[in-house]
Amino acid sequence: MDEKEVIDAVEENTEEVIVNEDAVVENVNGEIDTDTLIEVKDVKKTFGKNEVLKGITFSVRKGEVISIIGSSGSGKSTLLRCINKLESADGGEILYKGLDILNNKTDINKLRQSIGMVFQSFNLFNNKNVIDNCTLAPRKLKKMKKPIAEKIALENLTKVGMQDFKDKRVQTLSGGQKQRVAIARTLCMSPDVILFDEPTSALDPEMVGEVLDVMKNLASSGMTMIVVTHEMGFARDVSDRVIFMDKGVIAEEGSPADIFNNPKEERTREFLKRVLNN
Numbered sequence: 341m342d343e344k345e346v347i348d349a350v351e352e353n354t355e356e357v358i359v360n361e362d363a364v365v366e367n368v369n370g371e372i373d374t375d376t377l378i379e380v381k382d383v384k385k386t387f388g389k390n391e392v393l394k395g396i397t398f399s400v401r402k403g404e405v406i407s408i409i410g411s412s413g414s415g416k417s418t419l420l421r422c423i424n425k426l427e428s429a430d431g432g433e434i435l436y437k438g439l440d441i442l443n444n445k446t447d448i449n450k451l452r453q454s455i456g457m458v459f460q461s462f463n464l465f466n467n468k469n470v471i472d473n474c475t476l477a478p479r480k481l482k483k484m485k486k487p488i489a490e491k492i493a494l495e496n497l498t499k500v501g502m503q504d505f506k507d508k509r510v511q512t513l514s515g516g517q518k519q520r521v522a523i524a525r526t527l528c529m530s531p532d533v534i535l536f537d538e539p540t541s542a543l544d545p546e547m548v549g550e551v552l553d554v555m556k557n558l559a560s561s562g563m564t565m566i567v568v569t570h571e572m573g574f575a576r577d578v579s580d581r582v583i584f585m586d587k588g589v590i591a592e593e594g595s596p597a598d599i600f601n602n603p604k605e606e607r608t609r610e611f612l613k614r615v616l617n618n
């Protein structure tokens with residue numbers, strides 16, 4: 341299901357949040373840890389006979405920037421898609437603020453408003469203008485009035501340097517501009533965390549920098565981010581933590597210094613040698 345389909349699905353089901361108490365998981369002291377936003381516990385996902393995620397465990401604290409790196413096919417996108425339930429994990433547990441997202445009683449549409457996602461291919465409406473792309477979801481999903489939605493959209497377009505393009509049709513923009521609009525669009529929902537799936541991979545090289553700059557600014561503003569990326573410079577310089585995935589498992593996890601200067605695993609060393617020499 342892509343993001344447009346998500347919006348359509350929500351339109352059909354505009355019921356108020358069903359955050360059932362049964363879905364809230366407490367820690368051993370009977371408290372909900374408010375600093376941990378996302379906990380992924382032993383998550384598994386199989387497509388046919390292909391076990392793509394073989395038990396993934398990690399957690400994300402408020403304000404953290406986590407980069408996920410790894411070879412093509414290692415399961416990075418599948419992991420992100422399981423976190424906002426674009427795919428349904430078939431084993432393990434994913435908690436968002438203590439709420440079990442795999443529990444059917446959790447309102448997944450409401451959850452997706454808090455967990456924003458930025459895709460490699462933008463997923464914007466090409467025949468609509470920039471500001472309409474940004475106001476659509478807040479108006480439909482949050483029932484925001486048009487002038488308020490536009491004010492918020494303009495603020496977020498300003499953050500990504502796209503305010504002067506607000507009336508332009510998306511199809512007239514460059515790739516870098518489209519991705520900046522896609523980031524502004526996500527910000528308009530005031531998410532708690534944003535998942536980025538290779539946001540610069542579809543861009544011409546000269547446009548990568550402008551998008552990474554926007555992401556760096558977001559990171560320093562305190563936004564919680566999980567970023568699947570092939571940009572090793574970003575992973576090294578901007579993230580708090582780097583996760584290296586290999587064949588459906590987390591092969592190694594640590595600070596950027598741990599991973600880039602002192603990798604413990606042979607497969608991490610091999611991967612880095614390959615990508616850094618290209």
Ligand SMILES: Nc1ncnc2c1ncn2[C@@H]1O[C@H](COP(=O)(O)OP(=O)(O)OP(=O)(O)O)[C@@H](O)[C@H]1O
Pocket residue numbers: 387390392410411412413414415416417418419
């Ligand atoms: N919807 C699907 N149906 C069947 N197989 C899938 C599906 N989505 C992913 N896969 C398979 O799962 C494996 C992991 O794919 P995934 O897209 O998560 O990898 P990735 O690490 O994001 O790779 P890349 O760096 O190329 O984006 C691949 O073998 C892929 O073919």
Ligand SMILES: [Mg+2]
Pocket residue numbers: 416417418537538
């Ligand atoms: Mg991918």
